[in-house]
Amino acid sequence: MQNLERENSFDQIPNLPWKIRRVRSGESEVMDEHVVLEEPMEIVVNGKSIALLMRMPGQEKELAAGFCITEGYVRNAQDILLIHHCGLGLPTAGEDESEETGSSRNRVELSVAPEGFKTREASDSVRLIRSGCGAADVSTMSDALPFVSEGFSVDASLLLGLGKALRDLQVVYPKAGGTHAAALFNACGHPIHMAEDIGRHNAVDKVLGYCLLRKIPLNDKILVTSGRASYEMVTKAVRAGLSVIATLSAPTSLAVQIAQDRGLTLIGYLRGSRMNVYTHAERLREQDGKSAKLEKNGEVVMEDAARVDQCKAEVVASERYREEIPAIVNELVSSCDREDCFAHISPEPIPSREATIDVIERARRILYPGYFISTRVDDVNLGYYFGQEATAFFEALSEQITLAVRHECLRYNRPCTFCEERGQAAAVAFMRRIAALRTLLGKDVRAAFQGDPAAKSYDEIIFSYPGLFAITVYRVAHRLFEQGVPLLPRMMTEHAHSLTGIDIHPGAHIGESFFIDHGTGVVIGETTEIGNRVRIYQGVTLGALSVPREEVEELRTRKRHPTIEDDVIIYSGATILGGNTVIGARSVIGGNVWITGSVSPDTHVYLKKPELVFKGKAG
Numbered sequence: 001m002q003n004l005e006r007e008n009s010f011d012q013i014p015n016l017p018w019k020i021r022r023v024r025s026g027e028s029e030v031m032d033e034h035v036v037l038e039e040p041m042e043i044v045v046n047g048k049s050i051a052l053l054m055r056m057p058g059q060e061k062e063l064a065a066g067f068c069i070t071e072g073y074v075r076n077a078q079d080i081l082l083i084h085h086c087g088l089g090l091p092t093a094g095e096d097e098s099e100e101t102g103s104s105r106n107r108v109e110l111s112v113a114p115e116g117f118k119t120r121e122a123s124d125s126v127r128l129i130r131s132g133c134g135a136a137d138v139s140t141m142s143d144a145l146p147f148v149s150e151g152f153s154v155d156a157s158l159l160l161g162l163g164k165a166l167r168d169l170q171v172v173y174p175k176a177g178g179t180h181a182a183a184l185f186n187a188c189g190h191p192i193h194m195a196e197d198i199g200r201h202n203a204v205d206k207v208l209g210y211c212l213l214r215k216i217p218l219n220d221k222i223l224v225t226s227g228r229a230s231y232e233m234v235t236k237a238v239r240a241g242l243s244v245i246a247t248l249s250a251p252t253s254l255a256v257q258i259a260q261d262r263g264l265t266l267i268g269y270l271r272g273s274r275m276n277v278y279t280h281a282e283r284l285r286e287q288d289g290k291s292a293k294l295e296k297n298g299e300v301v302m303e304d305a306a307r308v309d310q311c312k313a314e315v316v317a318s319e320r321y322r323e324e325i326p327a328i329v330n331e332l333v334s335s336c337d338r339e340d341c342f343a344h345i346s347p348e349p350i351p352s353r354e355a356t357i358d359v360i361e362r363a364r365r366i367l368y369p370g371y372f373i374s375t376r377v378d379d380v381n382l383g384y385y386f387g388q389e390a391t392a393f394f395e396a397l398s399e400q401i402t403l404a405v406r407h408e409c410l411r412y413n414r415p416c417t418f419c420e421e422r423g424q425a426a427a428v429a430f431m432r433r434i435a436a437l438r439t440l441l442g443k444d445v446r447a448a449f450q451g452d453p454a455a456k457s458y459d460e461i462i463f464s465y466p467g468l469f470a471i472t473v474y475r476v477a478h479r480l481f482e483q484g485v486p487l488l489p490r491m492m493t494e495h496a497h498s499l500t501g502i503d504i505h506p507g508a509h510i511g512e513s514f515f516i517d518h519g520t521g522v523v524i525g526e527t528t529e530i531g532n533r534v535r536i537y538q539g540v541t542l543g544a545l546s547v548p549r550e551e552v553e554e555l556r557t558r559k560r561h562p563t564i565e566d567d568v569i570i571y572s573g574a575t576i577l578g579g580n581t582v583i584g585a586r587s588v589i590g591g592n593v594w595i596t597g598s599v600s601p602d603t604h605v606y607l608k609k610p611e612l613v614f615k616g617k618a619g
Contacts, residue, residue, distance in 0.1 A: 066209025079116025200227030467516030
């Protein structure tokens with residue numbers, strides 16, 4: 001069983017130091033003790049206060065999201081546009097705080113897409129949810145709940161170890177008591193997240209909210225909780241999409257009935273080598289893949305000695321292969337000292353390819369607002385949308401620029417250029433030009449629509465045309481290239497190249513209303529200059545002439561690629577090479593031609609019609 005990395009030590013958990021008198025066997029002594037902190041937390045959705053929870057401070061955003069979704073106020077995590085905790089940080093032990101500080105810490109505001117916010121029509125009053133009891137409203141039990149998806153199964157023997165795993169993960173309970181715990185595990189028994197709270201429902205909402213906010217699928221996860229499984233707990237599990245819920249305590253009758261009806265596997269008394277499976281035991285399997293057999297009253301006992309012996313034999317056999325790993329590791333470490341191998345061995349990280357791709361996707365969400373998200377953007381939430389996206393984009397871009405600049409400074413032993421400040425300044429400088437970049441890309445979209453009779457709408461082009469994707473990434477990368485940002489521009493355009501087959505160097509200069517039709521196999525070199533309203537087709541190369549290897553360094557700073565003037569059309573398969581080659585304005589270059597010299601304006605260049613030979617069978 002892997003250990004979940006704990007985000008907080010007990011000293012960081014909000015608690016109240018307290019003097020107690022402990023009595024044991026007729027003797028007493030005064031001791032220092034810790035009492036778990038309990039505070040209210042108001043949840044506000046779209047300006048409407050919907051609940052006041054009593055909870056242990058910590059993970060407020062996860063708690064609010066989990067509560068709103070599992071209680072049916074919010075349809076799903078995608079409908080949450082912005083979530084803001086008004087707090088000033090967790091309280092520390094013995095903190096002397098003002099009323100204003102305490103109240104601000106105890107409020108979470110959510111901005112939710114209007115169609116995803118389900119208000120309770122029965123009452124406009126705020127619900128007070130106490131820490132111990134649930135918020136069940138029997139009148140709402142007839143509300144439609146989704147059915148649990150099929151296909152997920154789990155080893156019964158693995159489940160038996162999750163009760164202890166939950167206890168081992170707890171931080172507060174061993175020190176102060178008074179808390180419930182909930183944890184999510186995957187099908188291999190590895191913990192995903194654990195939360196503690198004075199309320200068992202709050203603990204569940206925190207772990208579910210953690211996964212929902214991070215888009216972690218829940219249909220293949222197992223929820224383990226320390227408190228009893230009530231109707232409300234089962235309802236939360238079903239709404240979140242879980243398949244299996246297990247508790248160290250007992251379930252209630254309503255919980256069992258709802259779980260049975262909606263297809264949820266419900267397990268109680270998960271203790272030691274025993275557990276009670278109340279519903280849908282078919283999800284439990286033995287290690288040979290067969291469904292686990294149930295004893296009387298649904299109790300499962302795993303005491304198959306033969307199977308245990310088989311597992312031990314497999315472990316011993318695998319150790320022989322593991323013994324070879326240290327020698328392999330030593331060889332790999334030694335290879336990093338050789339000049340014929342490449343490695344980045346440094347205490348300073350380098351830019352991340354995955355993070356750079358994330359920057360591209362964030363840029364597209366700003367450049368084409370509303371297209372590449374799963375929620376609605378309208379006049380009401382547009383400011384929230386751009387605020388959220390722009391802030392996240394700045395953080396992501398500035399971090400990668402900082403890493404790139406720092407890497408270049410260390411690589412070439414340059415004096416300090418204050419890389420972090422430079423990274424943030426470069427990110428802001430780029431963002432100041434986003435509005436102009438949107439206008440330029442708008443002309444590219446219109447050029448594609450005007451140049452392709454197969455295009456049915458602008459939306460179709462933005463969503464699906466690989467040429468526009470490559471041009472969009474190029475225009476982002478080109479701006480960074482002009483700002484002198486190292487590494488990132490080429491990483492961006494090569495990502496687009498890997499997806500579309502269109503290779504545009506970020507150093508190329510391309511005018512407005514540029515259209516690449518189809519696109520696969522297009523190459524546009526670093527020093528290429530392209531005018532306005534140019535249209536090219538698949539397989540076109542705007543490249544450099546081949547040179548001897550000894551001349552490569554000399555040519556790095558010289559123009560090596562052609563110039564294409566305004567309103568030129570270049571058909572598929574054409575190859576145009578050389579830094580002195582100029583294709584004049586309004587020229588048309590036919591397919592499959594090879595050009596290494598300049599072409600005057602208003603010229604049509606095409607191959608002479610080949611002679612076709614037709615052969616058929618003799619009559």
